[in-house]
Amino acid sequence: MTFEQLDNYHNLIMQISIKENQINNLRKSMGGLRSPSLEGMPHGSGISDKTGNAAIEIADLQERLDYQIKQAKKLKPPIEDFINTIDDDVTRLIFKFRILYGYSWSEVADTLGGYNTKGSVRARYMNYLKH
16 A cells, blocks of 8 residues: 555545535524525625525535545445555544545644653654665
């Protein structure tokens, strides 16, 4: 397994997470949209369908999200197999947290605890890949 393959998978997991958050935020914002005021004369500020625009954006994001999830499902088994071959428990956890769970280097270090820093866990990760 190469650094590039692992990094591509990590980036894909991050993109999935971002799209899920975007979709959730758009859905929340749709709940707060109000019907236009129909009293009096038109204001002339233009016509806009915020709910319709949000729905279109959600559908577009959902389509891209579904595609990325399919990609991730295809890529995940060999990555899991690779990670499970790592003998050292701490190194294996670093790979799991970083690649499978999408943690940042700081999150990996914090989760492991002890005297681990983002630099030390990244160095351990990179050193393992070099050998």
